[in-house]
Amino acid sequence: MSSQSVRSFHDINQVVDLDFHLVESESDLVPYLESPFQEMITRSDAADPDSYNTSKFFLDGIGGDIGPEAAPTTADIKEVMADLGIDRVTLNPGLNLNLVTVHNDEYASALASAYNKWVTDTFLDPSEGLYGTMRFCPRFPERAAEEIRKWGDTEGIVGAMLGPPSFKDPIGHPRFDPIYEALADTGLPLLMHNSVLSLQHVFPAPFEAMNTFMEARAVGHPMGQMLQFTSLLVNGVPERFPDLDFVVMESGLGWIPFMMRRLDYYYSSRREDVATLTKPPSEYVDDSFYFTTQPIEGTDDPAYVQQVIEWIGAENVMFSSDYPHSDFDYSDALYNSLREGFDAEAIEDVYGATAMEVLDY
Amino acid sequence: MTGESPPSNAHHVGSTAEFDEGDHLLVEVEGIEIAVYNTPNGYFAVSNYCVHQGGPLCEGPVTGSLSSDEDGILCYDEDTQVVRCPWHGWEFDIESGEHLSRPSYSQPTYEVDVHDGELYVRW
Amino acid sequence: MDEEPPPDTDVPPSAGRGREPYSGVDIKELPTWWRHAIEHFEARGLNAYRPARFTDGTLTRRVAAELEAELDVSITLRCKNASVGDDWTIRVDGDPVGTVGRHRSKEGHTVFETTANEFRTNIRDALGENR
Numbered sequence: 001m002s003s004q005s006v007r008s009f010h011d012i013n014q015v016v017d018l019d020f021h022l023v024e025s026e027s028d029l030v031p032y033l034e035s036p037f038q039e040m041i042t043r044s045d046a047a048d049p050d051s052y053n054t055s056k057f058f059l060d061g062i063g064g065d066i067g068p069e070a071a072p073t074t075a076d077i078k079e080v081m082a083d084l085g086i087d088r089v090t091l092n093p094g095l096n097l098n099l100v101t102v103h104n105d106e107y108a109s110a111l112a113s114a115y116n117k118w119v120t121d122t123f124l125d126p127s128e129g130l131y132g133t134m135r136f137c138p139r140f141p142e143r144a145a146e147e148i149r150k151w152g153d154t155e156g157i158v159g160a161m162l163g164p165p166s167f168k169d170p171i172g173h174p175r176f177d178p179i180y181e182a183l184a185d186t187g188l189p190l191l192m193h194n195s196v197l198s199l200q201h202v203f204p205a206p207f208e209a210m211n212t213f214m215e216a217r218a219v220g221h222p223m224g225q226m227l228q229f230t231s232l233l234v235n236g237v238p239e240r241f242p243d244l245d246f247v248v249m250e251s252g253l254g255w256i257p258f259m260m261r262r263l264d265y266y267y268s269s270r271r272e273d274v275a276t277l278t279k280p281p282s283e284y285v286d287d288s289f290y291f292t293t294q295p296i297e298g299t300d301d302p303a304y305v306q307q308v309i310e311w312i313g314a315e316n317v318m319f320s321s322d323y324p325h326s327d328f329d330y331s332d333a334l335y336n337s338l339r340e341g342f343d344a345e346a347i348e349d350v351y352g353a354t355a356m357e358v359l360d361y
Numbered sequence: 362m363t364g365e366s367p368p369s370n371a372h373h374v375g376s377t378a379e380f381d382e383g384d385h386l387l388v389e390v391e392g393i394e395i396a397v398y399n400t401p402n403g404y405f406a407v408s409n410y411c412v413h414q415g416g417p418l419c420e421g422p423v424t425g426s427l428s429s430d431e432d433g434i435l436c437y438d439e440d441t442q443v444v445r446c447p448w449h450g451w452e453f454d455i456e457s458g459e460h461l462s463r464p465s466y467s468q469p470t471y472e473v474d475v476h477d478g479e480l481y482v483r484w
Numbered sequence: 485m486d487e488e489p490p491p492d493t494d495v496p497p498s499a500g501r502g503r504e505p506y507s508g509v510d511i512k513e514l515p516t517w518w519r520h521a522i523e524h525f526e527a528r529g530l531n532a533y534r535p536a537r538f539t540d541g542t543l544t545r546r547v548a549a550e551l552e553a554e555l556d557v558s559i560t561l562r563c564k565n566a567s568v569g570d571d572w573t574i575r576v577d578g579d580p581v582g583t584v585g586r587h588r589s590k591e592g593h594t595v596f597e598t599t600a601n602e603f604r605t606n607i608r609d610a611l612g613e614n615r
Contacts, residue, residue, distance in 0.1 A: 239433065240433055267462050267463070268449070268451060268460070268463050268466075269449045269450035269451055270450065271426075271461055271462035272427040275426075275428055276429040276433050277462075280462065280463065374562075375562070380564055380565075384564060385564075385565060385566075386562060386564050387562060387563045387564075387566040387572075388561070388562040388563075389536065389545075389562065389594075392517050392518065392535050392536065392544075392545040393521050393533075394536075396566075408528065408530065410525070410530050410531065410592075412529060412530055414531065415531040415534070415588075416592075417568060417587075417588040420566050420567055420568045420588075421568075469528035469529070469530065484524065
């Protein structure tokens with residue numbers, strides 16, 4: 001922790017960005033696909049209507065974007081880091097957040113593995129502050145566990161990324177326990193990042209009725225995260241795996257103190273629904289859950305931002321830029337909201353000190 | 362306890378002959394409603410105004426409860442007798458008054474004395 | 485017989501679910517049993533004490549205490565194995581003399597489903613039969 005006072009953003013000792021998106025295309029991953037998928041994708045008949053159904057990402061919806069200035073190469077990324085004053089960056093999937101939209105289970109799983117090879121091969125370089133998350137596909141929990149164990153010790157891999165909620169079992173279901181065991185064994189935190197386009201695929205009817213980017217974005221991210229967050233808590237995942245850390249990303253902050261209290265409220269009268277819990281849901285959140293900052297609603301009202309972060313606990317909040325999505329904000333926008341209400345130590349925590357403890361930099 | 366007089370702050374609520382193990386008795390004493398439960402572990406008295414919002418707690422069912430063992434496996438706990446408030450389902454251990462999931466909430470309980478087959482609640 | 489409105493002494497706490505039902509009330513002016521019950525509830529962290537009433541708004545305990553003094557008896561209201569909505573038993577000197585409907589109102593006070601006058605009549609009739 002810095003003992004000097006933090007008078008401006010540039011005084012912050014170490015800035016760690018939890019969420020910088022890569023802009024991979026499917027063709028980037030093809031060379032990294034294992035057999036037999038690479039053969040199937042590159043075969044001459046792969047595009048034929050009756051070919052093996054390795055159906056691609058289904059991204060027909062509203063509210064997805066890459067943003068004005070993607071950073072596709074390491075050189076681009078380093079330039080943005082210098083501009084924004086970021087010391088360590090966590091590179092997260094772009095397209096591969098949407099694995100849930102890939103119909104074929106085997107292919108979805110193969111894509112996750114290919115992504116991990118691609119990202120470690122192409123981008124990760126701790127000496128330059130370039131870190132990243134690995135992707136896993138929960139459809140085969142044992143395989144996902146293997147994948148986590150495979151990459152868990154790789155230098156530069158700081159966490160494991162879970163995408164949006166899916167059609168299949170909610171993520172807290174005990175059939176995913178092998179994944180949590182693998183995370184606990186490797187010490188990687190679980191990062192959870194939603195995708196609006198995926199969510200429209202998973203919940204088509206209500207989302208088809210949305211016809212603006214604004215609606216899809218405003219509702220999609222927090223709604224998806226509320227599902228994941230609640231599923232983990234009521235299924236007792238942090239109870240069974242008390243050493244695991246969970247990082248909930250890119251969904252705004254105001255819903256978090258709300259859901260903590262709402263879940264505690266129901267816990268008062270529905271204890272038997274969750275009889276394996278040994279403490280109220282909000283206590284598990286305090287102990288094991290972290291939340292990334294971008295996009296924060298209400299930055300034109302610093303008192304709101306400060307109050308919400310106080311309610312969550314500044315020690316549970318971690319800075320993210322969300323570059324290059326159009327939700328992205330310059331690093332010192334958050335800083336300006338924090339500086340009136342929080343001391344230097346809390347600001348250092350939010351901007352990087354907590355991330356250094358929670359993730360595997 | 363037989364043979365001595367009950368203390369002056371003891372309020373008579375009924376006779377032991379009147380209700381068997383498994384029964385409970387609701388009675389108004391000086392304007393205050395109290396339930397006395399006859400359990401295998403003895404008599405326990407609980408306030409009939411739920412600490413939550415004043416609901417008629419002791420008119421709710423008394424049962425065992427779904428719990429989990431030290432390995433996190435679901436099991437049925439018969440030993441803890443739980444009364445569940447009819448209004449919002451808040452559950453209290455009738456012996457200790459403790460709320461099962463929110464131990465910071467506590468339902469008032471009272472000492473029960475037996476003198477010559479008569480039951481007294483003390484406060 | 486026309487029902488009289490409850491006397492002023494029966495009026496606090498104010499109807500409804502207000503948090504401070506005794507604001508503006510000097511509790512020392514209330515009958516001892518009432519003051520003691522208020523203190524009893526406060527000491528135990530319960531919501532404010534709201535005494536039981538008959539359907540005409542009169543206080544059950546006040547009416548019963550007056551009858552006890554007049555007739556030199558003790559009156560108890562009780563119910564074995566009570567569930568929501570059960571009738572309670574009226575006992576005079578330990579003997580059951582009848583039953584009365586009862587419920588806990590959403591305002592938080594118990595209602596005995598009879599009027600003060602009916603209650604008085606029932607007790608006096610029961611004693612008249614037994615004397």
